[in-house]
Amino acid sequence: xxxxxxxxxxxxxxxxxxxxxxxxxxxxxxxxxxxxxxxxxxxxxxxxxxxxxxxxxxxxxxxxxxxxxxxxxxxxxxxxxxxxxxxxxxxxxxxxxxxxxxxxxxxxxxxxxxxxxxxxxxxxxxxxxxxxxxxxxxxxxxxxxxxxxxxxxxxxxxxxxxxxxxxxxxxxxxxxxxxxxxxxxxxxxxxxxxxxxxxxxxxxxxxxxxxxxxxxxxxxxxxxxxxxxxxxxxxxxxxxxxxxxxxxxxxxxxxxxxxxxxxxxxxxxxx
Amino acid sequence: xxxxxxxxxxxxxxxxxxxxxxxxxxxxxxxxxxxxxxxxxxxxxxxxxxxxxxxxxxxxxxxxxxxxxxxxxxxxxxxxxxxxxxxxxxxxxxxxxxxxxxxxxxxxxxxxxxxxxxxxxxxxxxxxxxxxxxxxxxxxxxxxxxxxxxxxxxxxxxxxxxxxxxxxxxxxxxxxxxxxxxxxxxxxxxxxxxxxxxxxxxxxxxxxxxxxxxxxxxxxxxxxxxxxxxxxxxxxxxxxxxxxxx
Numbered sequence: 066x067x068x069x070x071x072x073x074x075x076x077x078x079x080x081x082x083x084x085x086x087x088x089x090x091x092x093x094x095x096x097x098x099x100x101x102x103x104x105x106x107x108x109x110x111x112x113x114x115x116x117x118x119x120x121x122x123x124x125x126x127x128x129x130x131x132x133x134x135x136x137x138x139x140x141x142x143x144x145x146x147x148x149x150x151x152x153x154x155x156x157x158x159x160x161x162x163x164x165x166x167x168x169x170x171x172x173x174x175x176x177x178x179x180x181x182x183x184x185x186x187x188x189x190x191x192x193x194x195x196x197x198x199x200x201x202x203x204x205x206x207x208x209x210x211x212x213x214x215x216x217x218x219x220x221x222x223x224x225x226x227x228x229x230x231x232x233x234x235x236x237x238x239x240x241x242x243x244x245x246x247x248x249x250x251x252x253x254x255x256x257x258x259x260x261x262x263x264x265x266x267x268x269x270x271x272x273x274x275x276x277x278x279x280x281x282x283x284x285x286x287x288x289x290x291x292x293x294x295x296x297x298x299x300x301x302x303x304x305x306x307x308x309x310x311x312x313x314x315x316x317x318x319x320x321x322x323x324x325x326x327x328x329x330x331x332x333x334x335x336x
Numbered sequence: 337x338x339x340x341x342x343x344x345x346x347x348x349x350x351x352x353x354x355x356x357x358x359x360x361x362x363x364x365x366x367x368x369x370x371x372x373x374x375x376x377x378x379x380x381x382x383x384x385x386x387x388x389x390x391x392x393x394x395x396x397x398x399x400x401x402x403x404x405x406x407x408x409x410x411x412x413x414x415x416x417x418x419x420x421x422x423x424x425x426x427x428x429x430x431x432x433x434x435x436x437x438x439x440x441x442x443x444x445x446x447x448x449x450x451x452x453x454x455x456x457x458x459x460x461x462x463x464x465x466x467x468x469x470x471x472x473x474x475x476x477x478x479x480x481x482x483x484x485x486x487x488x489x490x491x492x493x494x495x496x497x498x499x500x501x502x503x504x505x506x507x508x509x510x511x512x513x514x515x516x517x518x519x520x521x522x523x524x525x526x527x528x529x530x531x532x533x534x535x536x537x538x539x540x541x542x543x544x545x546x547x548x549x550x551x552x553x554x555x556x557x558x559x560x561x562x563x564x565x566x567x568x569x570x571x572x573x574x575x576x577x578x579x580x581x582x
Contacts, residue, residue, distance in 0.1 A: 072520045073458075075418075075495040075527075078342055078371070078406035082413040084446025091443025099431045170427035174488070177393040177421050178444035179413035336355055336396045 082179055089184040092175070096162060096192025107196060111154050112203040115146045119208050122268065133270050136299060139212040144294040145267030147204045151197040151226075152233045152290060156258055158193035159237020160250045167241070167334065176335065186238065186328040193234035201226065205298075214298060221306055222297025228313040229290050235320035242324075242333040261287040272303040289313050342371040343407030345496045345527035346392060351401035353387050361387040362551035364401075369529060371406065371495075374522045376538035377531045378575060379548030385531045386424070388548070389498055393421045405496060417445055420494030422485040424501040424531075428473035434484060435460065435469040438491055445492035452491070459487040479510045486514065490521075497521060498529045503537065515541060539571040547578045554578050 100107040122130065123139025133141045166172035175185060209215070216222055244250045265287030271279055282288050289312035292302040296309055327333055351365040362384040369375045379385050390396040392403055394411050405415035429437055435456050442452035460466045463483040468476060476484065482502065489497060499518065503511040518541065522528055532538055538545050539559045546556040555562060555578050559571055568574040 072517075072524050073490075073493050074524045075521075076493045078418060078495055080414075080417075082417050082446070085448035085451065086443065086446065088444050088446050091440055094443075095429075095432070095436075095440050098436070102431060165430075169430060170423070170425055171429040173393075173395050173421070173423065173427055174429070174441055175444055176395050177416065177419065178441075179416040179446060180444050181413070331397060335394075 084179075087184075088178065088180045089188055092180065092184060092188030093191050096158075096188055097195055099162060100158060100192070100196050107154075107158070108199050108203065111150050111200045112207070115150045115204050116207060118146050119143060119212065123212060133273075134301075136301075137212070140214045140299065141270075141295075142268055143205070143208050143212055143214055144298045145265065145291040146208075147201045148229065148287070148290045148294045149262040149265075149267055150204055151201040151229055152236070152262065152287065153254070153258055154200045155193040155197040155230065155233025156237040156240060156254065158196045159189055159234055159239075160241040160244060160253075162192065163189055163238055163241030164244050164247065164250055168247075172334065182328040182331065183325065186324055189238045189241075190231065190234035190324070193237050194230035197230045197233050198226075201230075216298055217300030218297050218306070221310065222294065224310055225293035225297050225313055228310070228317045229293065232290070232313065232317040232320050235317070235324045239320065239324050239327065242327050261285055265291045266303065267291055270303055286312075286316050289316065343404070344368045345371045345373065345406060346529065347402075347404040347407075348388070348392070349402045351388065351391055351403065352399045353384075353391060353396065354399045360551060362391075365551060365553065367546065367553060369496075369527065372522075372525060372527055374518075374528045374541055374543045375530065376542030376545040377529060377548060378533075378535065378538055378545060378571075379531075380579060383548040384551040385548055386500065387551075389421070389423075389500055389529075389531065393419055393498065417492060418495045420489035420492065420497045422482075422489040422497075422499050422502055424504060426473075426478075426481045426485065428481065428484060428488075430472060430474055433470050433472060434465055434476070437473060437484065438488055441488045442491045447492060455491055459490060463487045479506045482506050482510070482514075486517075494526070496527045496529065500531050501533060502530070503532065503534060511537075535571045535575055545571065547575065549579055554581065 119139060119142065122142055127138060130138045132138050240250065240253055264282065265285050266282060271282045271288060274282060289309055292304050293309040293313045296302040296306050302309060346367065346369040348365060348367040351362055352360065353362050354360040365388065377385055391398045392410055394416065403410035405418055408415035432440060438456035438459060439452045442455060460469055463486065465480060465484060465487065468480065473481060473484065486502060503514055518528055530538065530542060542559065544556065544558055545562060546553050557565060562571065562574045566574045566577045568577060
């Protein structure tokens with residue numbers, strides 16, 4: 066170890082805390098740097114995965130599947146596929162980021178610092194939202210020209226996207242807080258997130274289901290996520306625009322409140 | 337040594353921590369470490385050292401008690417900016433390079449980008465980590481990871497530096513270098529709380545030593561005072577007698 070340099074004196078004990086740059090921005094930057102370092106797996110992979118569905122169901126099988134309510138099938142499934150990708154990516158980002166930090170204990174570096182609980186919460190969620198936005202945008206930017214889909218209700222799409230990104234990010238952060246093992250993380254994705262996605266009306270119109278399956282589908286939160294994006298992109302869905310936006314907005318609000326309570330109490334981050 | 341006008345670096349009153357499952361690691365613990373001290377905390381595994389440190393550093397939620405850092409509530413931002421912690425476990429962010437680990441740590445303390453990079457370069461130079469600046473933490477040897485932990489703890493110029501077994505698993509040379517460096521930090525006014533299983537380390541470095549057993553402080557004095565009180569040749573003997581007392 067070099068002894069060439071003078072040791073810096075410690076800061077005064079009565080110096081008020083003043084951030085030259087808000088700690089939240091550093092935390093958010095770290096979250097983005099983390100997933101961009103392995104972008105092939107975190108961004109490109111999910112985009113490719115969903116585009117394969119478009120390729121297979123939308124193009125390869127298009128001759129065998131007629132449209133839904135007059136909408137070509139490749140266009141019909143695209144909003145749901147984008148929704149599924151955003152929800153999955155938001156969930157995985159939050160869980161892996163927070164779970165990793167807890168398991169390897171480098172979250173201690175943050176907990177011991179002046180970072181406030183809501184800054185940590187917000188940075189984790191925003192990181193997931195940014196990743197979700199990149200993935201969702203990537204899917205739509207590639208698939209929309211290929212399927213000749215145009216945005217019918219841009220304002221609805223924007224509001225829906227915001228609420229969905231927030232909800233997905235908070236879901237991931239909550240799962241990352243509660244998970245005790247990596248198996249928990251992946252089993253929730255496999256047993257909960259994925260099935261809810263597939264049963265949320267991505268590939269079919271829920272309105273065409275017989276009862277009681279139609280009613281049961283209305284209990285699935287992913288159903289409203291799919292509907293909100295479908296209405297924004299196609300201009301129509303199985304429920305009204307108001308119902309879709311209220312549902313996804315409410316979902317985002319509930320998850321945000323739950324997450325805030327968890328982080329504020331610190332009981333899942335600190336023993 | 338610290339002036340009497342400066343509040344204690346660490347003031348703990350009635351600290352109790354009972355974990356889920358019912359295990360009580362510390363019970364009604366009082367401890368005060370004055371500003372400018374080089375304080376050693378010795379005790380066997382399970383004595384409560386890590387719990388005490390965790391409570392002071394906002395890593396766990398005390399069941400009861402009050403903790404103040406230089407007069408500030410321990411979970412206030414003002415207190416948090418005054419404490420630096422190098423933990424026993426190697427808890428480095430495996431997604432970041434060495435230089436990023438240091439810079440982001442500075443960022444968590446609200447330091448601006450330019451100053452963070454300047455300080456990171458300074459500490460990487462000092463701890464001979466510059467050649468590995470763009471490497472992930474996992475690529476470092478154990479000794480280099482220990483140096484990085486210490487460098488990280490020092491990025492924001494803490495006034496109270498807590499070192500939890502800083503020389504565990506390092507070679508004799510590096511241990512001596514770390515001793516020299518912590519002595520220099522102490523000379524310029526940093527209060528140091530050191531936990532260690534190397535009793536000679538505590539005896540060589542610390543102004544005062546406390547012995548912790550079963551979540552309670554069973555003895556506290558200078559090394560010479562402890563030897564005298566226990567009629568012992570060295571701290572190792574003091575430790576042995578203190579830990580075997582009923």
